[in-house]
Amino acid sequence: MKVLVPVKRVIDYNVKIRVKADGTGVETTNVKMSMNPFDEIAVEEAVRLKEKGTASEVVAVSIGPAQAQETLRTALAMGADRAIHVQTDVETQPLGVAKALKALVDKEQPQLVVLGKQAIDDDANQTGQMLAALLGWAQGTFASKVEPGSGTVSVTREVDGGLETVELRLPAVVTTDLRLNEPRYASLPNIMKAKKKPIEAVSPADLGVDMTPRLTTLKVVEPARRKAGIKVGSVDELVDKLKNDARVI
């Protein structure tokens, strides 16, 4: 079966983000960008399905500016076979992204779409569920185990109280959680090979999709700073502070 893996380019998770002085957003100029960590897990899972012979082809997709191609190259270096870049300079929001992905699914006809449960920039946690809704497909969100069967896929989900398992009719959408796997590092030969793999470029207009943002960001501010704390000299002092000042024990 064919597997489609949408990936997003975000600020690297190790970077301390800076809120722009004018309050319009977060500074992304001259900041290290990487693939959203949950999407890396999605690529890894898809590539493993291919290595096991379950998946026949892994197609990576990214929606965003020209530089999203770098993220697609990373996916290709990890083992995706080819990539599609939906180029747009408009702010991407989950509903618009889900619509673009639906158009690509209609064209590519994958049996499985695997993507991160959320992107670590907007933390929306919506795109996979929205895509499943628009396609009328089953959704296995927050997956920690994915086992394709015949015409179905069994997904173990990380829920608040532990784990639950659902069996989904294929085709289906799966969103990945942390425990699903540990993504590989692309080897140098594979990075070189990835440069020769094809990236197809399309526009939202080609797909007939309106990606105009629905939500308006009025302002972005830094969270309230924690007021400076104190150092205590002993365990006794700590216990006293927690009991009598903070009153949390």
Next chain:
Amino acid sequence: MAVLVIAEHSGDALKPSTLVAVTAAAAIGGPVHVLVAGQGCAGAARAAATVAGVEKVLVADAAEYANGLAENLAPLVVGLAKGYGHVLAPATSFGKNVAPRVAALLDVAQVSDVTAVISPDTFERPIYAGNAIATVQSKDPVKVVTVRGTAFDKAAETGGSASVEAVAATGDAGLATFKGAELSKSERPELTSARVIVSGGRGMGSGENFAILESLADRMNAAVGASRAAVDAGFVPNDYQVGQTGKIVAPELYVAVGISGAIQHLAGMKDSKVIVAINKDEEAPIFQVADYGLVGDLFKIVPELTSKL
């Protein structure tokens, strides 16, 4: 326009996350209705009817809603949503699974994980794991919103006298089947709802050494967490991880033991009410966010703390 809250419940009772969502609904304004969908959920519906501020409870009691499958719940909510200005759900694994499916079927945006209601169409929400706070406005006819559990007080469980009305079930979509759940049997509370969390980092040295944190956690009725460094080192499983790529927590008390305070960890716990840091390196960044810092050998301090509580 009324606000519809999708209840998270256990069949016979509401989950606390639902009470939090009711408070957010009241902040938006307008009558608050609660949808209780499940199988054998009359108890939860009765509980919802007594919650302060709830005007009406809608009950959909049918087999297809037994396990909260989004594929079956979403059509039910979509059918009801047209009469509402807002649909709210808790930002829990239940609500996060269902709400975006509802929003997409309504062709509206969702506002995820809101922490404050500014006006009926404007909300605050954390982005970048809480390292920035965005104020966002939705002009969509129905606003689908998930509510962060740590951001609002719980509505009072008594004082209300809502009417209870049955609504027609929408059938099994036939897309997904619930196979089973393995809920954590730990006596300790869950990380995301614990009042106290004790977390260990690379400074713990090994997985075995986490035993001293577990003793402390048991004494404080706390959950046990870990930094990414401790998880990557193989000390504890991934589901212990607190941080930007792990669980976001905001307990009353967070005790960070042997954690240096990498950005990615701070992002997951800095909204905790009181932070205690225990670390041998007095320059560790964790001390910059800690209310109470104690510099020293955690292998001496932690057992001493346990014995003195």
